[in-house]
Amino acid sequence: MLQVSSTDLAGGRFNGHAIGPRLTQRGIQSRMLVWNRQSQDATVRAFLPLRGARRMNAWLGRMERARSIHARLQYQSFLLAAHPWFREADVVHYHLIHDGWFSLDALPFLTRRKPSLWTWHDPWIMTGHCIYPLGCGRWRTGCGACPDLTLPFAMRRDRTADQHRWKQGVVGRSRVEVILASRHMQAMAEASPIARGLSTHLLPFGVDLDFFTPGDVAAARARLGIRPDRVVIGFRGAAENMFKGGDLVIEALRGLPAELAEKLCLLSTHAHGQTLPFVDRHQVVELGWNTDPLLVRDSLLAADFFVMPSRAEAFGMMAIEAMACGKPVIVTDGTSLPEVTQAPEIGIAVPAGDVPALTAAILRLIQNPYERAARGAAGRALAEARYGEAGFADGLATLYRGAVVRRGAAP
Structure with missing residues (x-):
């Protein structure tokens, strides 16, 4: 072969x-x-x-x-x-x-x-x-x-x-x-x-379900230097790749209420510098581009949920890996992502390019830890059933x- x-x-x-x-x-x-x-x-x-x-x-x-x-x-x-x-x-x-x-x-x-x-x-x-x-x-x-x-x-x-x-x-x-x-x-x-x-x-x-699996969140956050009292929003950056929608995440985060200051951690991969406008309000951790599977897994374990508002996607491997780690995922309509995350039952899908709707979905998961846990568990079950x-x-x-x-x- x-x-x-x-x-x-x-x-x-x-x-x-x-x-x-x-x-x-x-x-x-x-x-x-x-x-x-x-x-x-x-x-x-x-x-x-x-x-x-x-x-x-x-x-x-x-x-x-x-x-x-x-x-x-x-x-x-x-x-x-x-x-x-x-x-x-x-x-x-x-x-x-x-x-x-x-x-x-x-x-x-x-x-x-x-x-x-x-x-x-x-x-x-x-x-x-x-x-x-x-x-x-x-x-x-x-x-x-x-x-x-x-x-x-x-x-x-x-x-x-x-x-x-x-x-x-x-x-x-x-x-x-x-x-x-x-x-x-x-x-x-x-x-x-x-x-x-x-x-x-x-x-x-x-995905390797023994590797991408729910694990020690506190340990992953400690390895990445994330403060333990934060709600952690994971997402892929890379503003130069318009298809991945990293710029939409940044715009959506700007719309979050001011009272969330000092309560969030923005955890991004694949880019540096995109979250700098938020350093005075939230903890910012930028991992940049990497091919280290341990770091990829830590970034997913450390997150409370993962935001993937791609303008276009043929499959969505990071969404599957996030679900395998027991994390709920926010995605966009008009791509493969609602299908592969089984939205709206498991994933949360918003209209493509709709920044206010994306902000609302992010705020919803910030404020609802029980929904995060339920969708995360359902995502893990979906990964086990379809994406091993x-x-x-x-x-x-x-x-x-x-x-x-x-x-x-x-x-």
């Missing part, structure tokens, strides 16, 4: 890296080829670790941006077929291959050589250029006349219709089965002309073995 992705540790909880030991327990040897190797794991190798390869790839990226195209010129991806691990694999599973190192034109060539699966971690493959369409429906009819070329991956001029046609052709020529983690993404695929005729499988990601890593590994093993059988039976 070969996993192919851009990195190993960043996104490792869903890109095929962390699940490797579970697959080994099921009789499947999993190895990984990545463009940027971050770990020293012996089962991971850097694809094309040649001197000058990164410089050449950066030059190709500049060429693409000048031509308003994306994921087309990196022809080194054809060389994957020559790698010993590719040749030895029974199945190849593609993950994040659209972030600037892989040409999709290689996909038909590669997928004809090995039984192949491809997890769509976001809707980019279904659009003319953007990672998330944010309410625009032109992806359903071929794009063109794009209302916002600045969304990632940005274009200088509108070639969205051309990119959409090109993607449809590439996917149509590829022999690949697609894995989708949510019904939200499944519904998009069913409406997409690019995905028409593809074999798709619904398989939610899983063992069940995810079982699903992958079934798909991998089935892909080999189906390829052998195909004409």
